[in-house]
Amino acid sequence: MDNEIKREIIMENYLHPYHKETIKDETYLKVNSNNESCIDNIDLQILIKNNKIEDIKFNGEACAISTASTSIMIKELIGKTTEEAIDFIKQFENMVEEKEYNSQNLGEALVFDDIFKQKNRKHCATLPYRGIVKVLEEYQTKKGND
Amino acid sequence: MHREDFPMLQQDLIYLDNGATSFKPKVVLEAMDEYYSSYSANAHRGDYDISYKVDLEYENTRELVKNFINAPLKEEIIFTSGATESLNLVATGFFENIIEAGDEIVLTKTEHASNVLPWFRLAKNKGAVIRYIPLDKDYFVTLDNLKSVVTNKTKIIALAQVTNVIGDVRPIKEICQFAHQNNIFVVVDGSQSVPHMPVDVQDLDVDFLTFSAHKMCGPTGTGVLYGKKELLEAFEPINLGGGMNESFEDEYNVLLKSLPTRLEAGTPNIAGVIGLGAAIKYLDSIGMTKINQYEKELRDYLIAKLEKISYIDIINFHSSSGIVTFNVDNIFSQDVAYYLNRYNICVRAGSHCAKLAKNETGVKNTCRISLYFYNTKEEIDKFVSLLQDKEKIIAEMF
Incomplete structure (x- = not known):
């Protein structure tokens, strides 16, 4: 992806983040994600029905990269099954960590394919993923037990 | 410069x-390097030349610290791992035995975590109450605002001389004067003041002053607790062990050493203390x-x-x-x-x-x-x- 286009996508998602709101609905699962080494701190709300992610919302304070990454993640994950979402997260994290990854399904999240060049911002890009993966795994464990 | x-x-x-x-000048690095490369023995226990030199240098730093903050006595200077340990030591080692349910501890909301959390724990353990001095429009502490929260239950006022976010210089001398008229102890966190301005504990009349070496051109892992001698005498040592005991036979017969050694159990951060000494000499030279x-x-x-x-x-x-x-x-x-x-x-x-x-x-x-x-x-x-x-x-x- 062209660097200028990447910039534009990140900036657009930072300035107008998708689903940045808090919803009063107890059927949403909640998780907080924060970076211990900095001040990013977001709350995520996730609605899963029949193993499918129906909706995600977020709120909180975070830097441009964390905010944009969360906004993009939300767009990409809505509509996916929990298995698909967990695979998406794995591919994304592999990309950020410079490991082998499948770029085919990452969509807009590919704007962070060279974030590793700024080592101190990798944890900004992965912030929302570290939170949401916990919810998805818990959901699957619970589902397995049912 | x-x-x-x-x-x-x-x-x-x-x-x-x-x-x-802060960054460290060459003289500090060299002093620490010299300890590790030419007289790297333990303190307080050697019968040989290089250990004697360790004692000399270690105690020389105590003298330097004493003079740097104009403390009356050398034994009022306790070496710790930093201001955080110093503040915890005061809250736990001294005030645990003094604070009772209903007593009040006065802080400000602009204190560093190290000057908040030890007091939270003390208050929680003892049923004491935390009160905050209202700050003025510039987020400063004024004596009048302090007076507005002090009651006859107030036992401790703990605050930074200079805060790390607002950077205001608090009127510590006036606060101590008022506090002592009302039998209140004053604990001052000097982490952001001692490295940057002359601090005279006798002039201020603080009961305790804490600071870290690494913010004043010295090494990490070293700090100071200054306390008035009669108060330090009443301390319960948090750490018991080598170096700080005189003799022991059984659980009922343990004799501890006098100040300041009693409050410095175990092998201290010798290189750190020597580095702090070099840092003080350096700052004094400027x-x-x-x-x-x-x-x-x-x-x-x-x-x-x-x-x-x-x-x-x-x-x-x-x-x-x-x-x-x-x-x-x-x-x-x-x-x-x-x-x-x-x-x-x-x-x-x-x-x-x-x-x-x-x-x-x-x-x-x-x-x-x-x-x-x-x-x-x-x-x-x-x-x-x-x-x-x-x-x-x-x-x-x-």
Whole structure:
């Protein structure tokens, strides 16, 4: 992806983040994600029905990269099954960590394919993923037990 | 000034985070290196020459610290791992035996976590009550505001001489005078004051003063607790072990050594203490008054330039220390810090460990510049020039 286009996508998602709101609905699962080494701190709300992610919302304070990454993640994950979402997260994290990854399904999240060049911002890009993966795994464990 | 003394300054770097830690001059590194390479023995127990030299150097630092803060007695200087340990030691070792249910501990909301959490624990354990001094419009502490929260139950006033976010210099002398008339103990965190200004514990009449070596050109892992002798005598040592006991037979027959050794169990951070001694000699060679004046000059220079930028909000405009806290309108503080990092400029973003401060200032996260005597007007020029163009900040913040 062209660097200028990447910039534009990140900036657009930072300035107008998708689903940045808090919803009063107890059927949403909640998780907080924060970076211990900095001040990013977001709350995520996730609605899963029949193993499918129906909706995600977020709120909180975070830097441009964390905010944009969360906004993009939300767009990409809505509509996916929990298995698909967990695979998406794995591919994304592999990309950020410079490991082998499948770029085919990452969509807009590919704007962070060279974030590793700024080592101190990798944890900004992965912030929302570290939170949401916990919810998805818990959901699957619970589902397995049912 | 004195930039040539610092190996860290021999690179392309503008370091404006001295409130977090300071750089170390060569003389400090050499003093520590000399200990490890030519007389690396333990303290207080050798019958041979190099161990004797360790004792001499270790105790010499105590003398240097005593003179640096004008303490009356050498045994009033206790070496710790840093201001955090010093404050915990005071809260636990001394006040655990004094505070009772219903007693009141007075703090401010702009204190560093190290001067809040030990008091929270003490209050919780003893059923004591925490009260906060209301701050004025500049977030300063005034004697009148202090008086408004003191009651006949107040036992402790604990506050920083200079806070690490607002950088205001508190009227400690007047506070101590008032407190002592009312039988209240005063604990002063000197982490942000002792490295930057002359501090005289007798003139201030503080009961306890704590500070860290690493913020004053010394090494990490070393700090000081100053306490009035009669108060330190009443301390319950938190750590028991080697070096601090005179003799022991069984659980009922344990005899401890006198001050200050009694409160320094185990092998101390010998290299750290020796490094602190070298740092004090170094700071003295420049002069604390001169350091303080120069930092004020730098601050005024910085403020005059920053206040001209319309989209920069200076949180602590009227403070007088080298700490300047600001935000760029509508840009997250961490993004500003990342932007400056591209130009090898180090500033801190966040809450700066003072997580209650947001309740006072209404601002959760900020960028903080904290100056030291080796910073220059040229560095400030470069820093300010990078903030002159908001579009550039936005374009380069990631």
